[in-house]
Amino acid sequence: MPRLTDSERSELLPTLDGWALVEGRDAITKRFVFGDFNAAFGWMTRVALVAEAMNHHPEWSNTYNRVEVTLATHDAKGLTRRDIELAQRMDQMAAGLVKG
Amino acid sequence: MPRLTDSERSELLPTLDGWALVEGRDAITKRFVFGDFNAAFGWMTRVALVAEAMNHHPEWSNTYNRVEVTLATHDAKGLTRRDIELAQRMDQMAAGLVKG
Numbered sequence: 429m430p431r432l433t434d435s436e437r438s439e440l441l442p443t444l445d446g447w448a449l450v451e452g453r454d455a456i457t458k459r460f461v462f463g464d465f466n467a468a469f470g471w472m473t474r475v476a477l478v479a480e481a482m483n484h485h486p487e488w489s490n491t492y493n494r495v496e497v498t499l500a501t502h503d504a505k506g507l508t509r510r511d512i513e514l515a516q517r518m519d520q521m522a523a524g525l526v527k528g
Numbered sequence: 529m530p531r532l533t534d535s536e537r538s539e540l541l542p543t544l545d546g547w548a549l550v551e552g553r554d555a556i557t558k559r560f561v562f563g564d565f566n567a568a569f570g571w572m573t574r575v576a577l578v579a580e581a582m583n584h585h586p587e588w589s590n591t592y593n594r595v596e597v598t599l600a601t602h603d604a605k606g607l608t609r610r611d612i613e614l615a616q617r618m619d620q621m622a623a624g625l626v627k628g
Contacts (some may be wrong), residue, residue, distance in 0.1 A: 462609030465585050469576045476569045485565050 445519050450498060454506030456515060460495045461527045468493050474521045484510045486518075492505040492526045493527075540612050544579040545619050548587030550598060556615060560595045561627045568593050574621045584610045586618075593627075 431454070432440065439449070462468040464489045468490060487498040499515055501508040504515045531554070532540065541547075547556045562568040568590060579585045587598040599615055601608040 439563060465576075465622050469573075469580075473569075474574060476565075480565060480569075485592050487589070487591045489587070491587045 429501060429504055429508045429510055431501075431504050431508055432512075436509070438469075440509075444512070444515050450474055450500075452501070455498050455500035456507065456511060457496065457498045458515070458518075460497065460518075460522055462495070462522075462525050463527060464493050467525045468495050471495070471522055471525055476516070477520055478517050479514065482510065482514060486514065487518045511517055529601060529604055529608045529610055531601075531604050531608055532612075536609070537607075540609075542583070544612070544615050547615055549586065550600075553600070555598050555600035556607065557598045558615070558618075560597065560618075560622055562593045562622075563627060564593050564626055567625045568595050571622055571625055572593060575618055578617050578621075579614065582610065582614060584614055586614065617621070 441449075441456075444456070446459045449455070449458050460468070460471070462471060472488070472490065472495060475486065484501070487500075489496050497518065499511040500506060501510055541549075541556075544556070547558045548618060549555070550557050552595065560568070560571070572588070572590065572595060584601070584627065587600075589596050599611040600606060601610055
């Protein structure tokens with residue numbers, strides 16, 4: 429899986445909702461805020477099943493209703509299409525669960 | 529739930545397996561390393577059910593087979609018996625799953 433080319437970045441990154449590039453690293457990050465721990469961890473569980481099936485896993489941290497996610501492709505040492513796909517799946521699964 | 533007294537700390541903290549005090553904060557931390565993501569997230573799911581039932585939630589981050597946990601009691605602004613209890617439950621549930 430090759431790293432995203434410049435033209436792929438220009439095309440794909442603007443389609444993501446609320447994801448930002450990480451300073452000093454070829455990765456993207458987003459903070460999800462849910463109604464409570466139940467919603468946050470329920471979402472994490474759905475994401476975990478998808479991530480395992482993709483064999484592509486997030487770096488993430490959780491405190492009560494908040495989950496901070498960073499995505500990058502370890503083998504490629506940077507962003508690939510799999511990160512874009514996982515980010516999109518995460519957003520789809522968070523719809524209706526996130527606050528505000 | 530009051531913060532642990534000095535004598536409770538002397539009694540309880542040495543009973544924990546591999547937990548360390550956090551520098552500059554009244555909290556404890558431990559890094560769990562599992563065989564793979566399946567084991568790590570399976571353990572997190574068991575812990576999440578216990579944490580929700582206790583209404584006492586960890587701060588934790590996960591990258592593939594590793595989970596870093598920090599425990600403190602938000603309302604007490606420091607360590608209480610609930611943190612000791614959750615740490616013990618986490619260790620019990622990790623038995624047989626952690627590497628080495």
